[in-house]
Amino acid sequence: MNAAVEFLSVSRHFGQVRAVDRVDMTIAEGSFFAMLGPSGSGKTTCLRLISGFEKPSGGAIRIFGEDMGEVPPNRRHVNTVFQDYALFPHMNVRDNVAYGLMVKGVDRRARHGKAEEMLALVKLDGFGDRKPAQLSGGQRQRVALARALVNEPRVLLLDEPLGALDLKLREAMQDELKALQQRLGITFVFVTHDQGEALSMADRVAVFNEGRIAQIGTPAEVYDRPATRFVADFVGSSNVLPPALTQAFGGPARWASLRPEAIRLSTGPEARAKGRVTALRYLGAGTRVALETGGQEIAVLVPAGVPVPEVGATSGLTWDASALHVMEEA
């Protein structure tokens, strides 16, 4: 498969701050690629390096094999859905969507026709005459999407596009974006700090931490076999076990991760460890039970319907041996 975007040891420094530090990555053509990380981890800067709003301090960026060193944003065949949507408030929805075509010199009738087509694609037919201010957050998001897609970009960049939407809408948009990407077959590069979003939508996930990529892989790889303590903790809030505890839990003397949902509470003989319940958090679909064992807090996700012990009670813990993932990191 061809590479849509390649980063070759790319750095971006702001004064003393290394926002992006020697990042190497390849984004395959036609993939749905998520850049996941906390704020300040460098993921948004990477997106802006692809669109051209930032210039690398070092390294090279290639888009479809072509070096972008001297190519300004307006000549790159990538389009962006901005976090704040950045719709032009003085233009109606149709003119917003048709903006890229107007810039290219497409005549009014043709570009308006194409804009209507795009609005239909994002299910906003008939909204062409409205101003952005008259739309809801979700509708604005769709307009921003249509405005970017009308230019038939080879790579679509999305900067936390669902961040401003409420939960229900966000989930609906996740499905829609995924379906849209599969239908259009273009490369989507998606920045998010929401690990659930990244895991559910992307083919590949790059987890960013302090300007570097901590791990890059499929959602399952990143979730089940985190490479570092940071990834284990950030993606799915796993239990990160220090070497001594790993050993006590039957593994080698290395850092390891153990998913809260992989642990069962059990008082029977199969219990591998014991802990005292320190806190309960009711989540609806289950209860997150915090236990103290070996001076370390371990979280266990107890599904709804299974009895939950009281705070202060002692309980045994058990898990499948394969669930204990020993990390590469020392």
Next chain:
Amino acid sequence: MDSAHPARGPGDRLTGLFWSRPKLLTALLIAPPILWLGVVYVGSLAALLLQSFYSIDEFSGVVVPEFTLKTYAELLVPSNYDVILRTVAMAAAVTLASVALAFPVAFFAARYAKGRWKAVFYLGIMLPLWSSYLVKVYAWKLILAKEGIITWAAEGIGAGNLLNAVLAIPVIGGNSLSTSYIGTFLVFVYVWLPYMILPMQASLERVPTSMLEASADLGAGGWRTFRSVILPLALPGVVAGSIFTFSLTLGDYIIPQIVGSSRFFIGQAVYSLQGTAGNIPLAAAFAVVPIVIMLVYLTVARKMGAFDAL
């Protein structure tokens, strides 16, 4: 009376009163400005308007307090009409020049100036406003005079002929810069420029960077982004600034008196009519002209969508 929530003194009681009657506080707050604006300001404006519909008895020189449009008809007499045309043309020229000069300054201040540079910007724009208007105008008279620094500098770099050629242009030229319309124009632009820069800067500052990036992202070059995004979004600021430069030029009577040809502008006409001539109705009619022009200007600006981005 044994409330569990006793008021702790008169201030607390007042807070309670305002909390239970929110409109009372609003009314108290806006009463003084309403009195000032409504009675003193709009009231005197109405009195002015009323005066303009009176006329003066040509023989006795006494104001006849009867409704007539005669005074307005007098505005159309060529000598009066010329004053209006001259003033409006000057105000338009000053406004256009201010827009052109202010835009780069305001754009730089809004987009690039940060921290200390922003302070330098504000100081640079505001500083001229802190010194006396008369001092500045007289200073300009000296700068523009035949013996002044501009003539001296022009001759020094061998551009004396160029200066003479400019001064030889009919109508706007003259004996020297300080006695020509060019001089009046330069001083007007100098004096009103801050009033254009500040609102422009404020409106440009409200344009998010992502808007400009979105334009570039969609393939637009700098000029296209300027025309299709920056300018329309900055237009309310441009209009606000032009209201200042336009109306201040329309009403000023000191600058054209000190720098320029001796021909009258509206402000000077009003000044002389209400003074020695004692023709209050015609002075009032002249004073109404800028008001009407500004109303027309704002209506047109609104029709053209200048306030759509507000």
